[in-house]
Amino acid sequence: MYTKSIFRASAFALLMALAAGPAAARSADETPPDTLCTVIGTAARYLGTTVTVRGVASSAGKVTLLSDAECKGSVSLTLDDGGTRKRDIASFKRAVASNGAQATATVSGRFRSTDDAKSPYAIDVYSVRDVVNVQ
Template identity: 65%
Template sequence: MNAVTFVRATGVALSLLLAAGTAAARSDDPPPDTICTVLGTAARYLDTTVTVRGVAATEGKVTTLTDTQCKGTVSLSMDDDLGRKRDVASFRRTVTEKGVRADATVFGRFKATGDAHAPYAIDVYSVRDVNELPAAEGG
């Protein structure tokens, strides 16, 4: 009877380890794409959801996400309905109302705007890993 109990306990323990490993693997988010990659193959990304990292800033009424590597820029559209989401509302306050530049990972739908000056935009669904940048960086 002790051997049977040991085998059952071992089986349960192994099952729990496998389940925990699978759950941990699923929770790992893939690394974000660069704005340079998305813009370089824009047709591939149109009307899909993207996860990109860059520096967000607001000038006038336009918030953009930029990448200094390729000098790429994408407009960010943060619709008022999404303003109820804490991460988007906090991000919007940081870069628009406070006027702070922030390094951030943005998740949203990549789309064409039809505007020659800013041909692409991201409808922002969520934002994570926001780090305010000192004013001295890039001015």
Template identity: 65%
Template sequence: MNAIVFVRAAGAAAMLLLAAGSAAARSDEPPPDTICTVLGTAARYVGTTVTVRGVATTEGKVTTLTDAQCKGVVNLTMDDAAGRKRDVVSFRRTVSEKGVRADATIFGRFEATGDARVPYAIDVYSVRDVNELPAAEGG
């Protein structure tokens, strides 16, 4: 009798683990790529939408997204249409007006710029998971 109860409990536990595992595997949003990954195969991404994570900073009027792992840099452009979105406005205020470095996930269109120094840019559609970084983390 105890063996039957144990088998049923173990079976129920296994079913719960399988259900939890498949629910975790079905995420609505894919994990962001790294800038290094996108720049490493840039031709594949030009003209497509990308989701990347990196450190955003603004110098003058230019906002960039960088990755220290590969020293990758892409410019970020935020047009007027995206500029009306709350997440983009908040992000722009954080990195431009406040002059803060921020770790962020950027979703936008990856384009070639024609500039030899920074050959690629992302036209920002949305921003999420923005975390201000301390100034002491020099970049």
């Protein structure tokens, strides 16, 4: 009788640990986004590092920009053609493909400087999540 109670308690604890594992792993992977204004405002601190930012993405021709209305800042997004194998990036590209299309998104990638005076910074995109089309 005593061993039956220990077995039930152990089985319950194991079941709870297995159920909580994916939730704990998911929250550890999802870094809260920095504001684009913070990253641009202190760009020297972020150059060459991986950033996760949220903003409004739009395309004009072959250029995709991520912007923030609060500071009127923007960065270009480099969406590698080899990255189209990744579903999140391919879906994001379709969401902002046409001129005038906009979507809010959380973008993760390497922050770097460019030689372009209009858009002095860019993000080489590794992943995109939470894409919502803007009407």
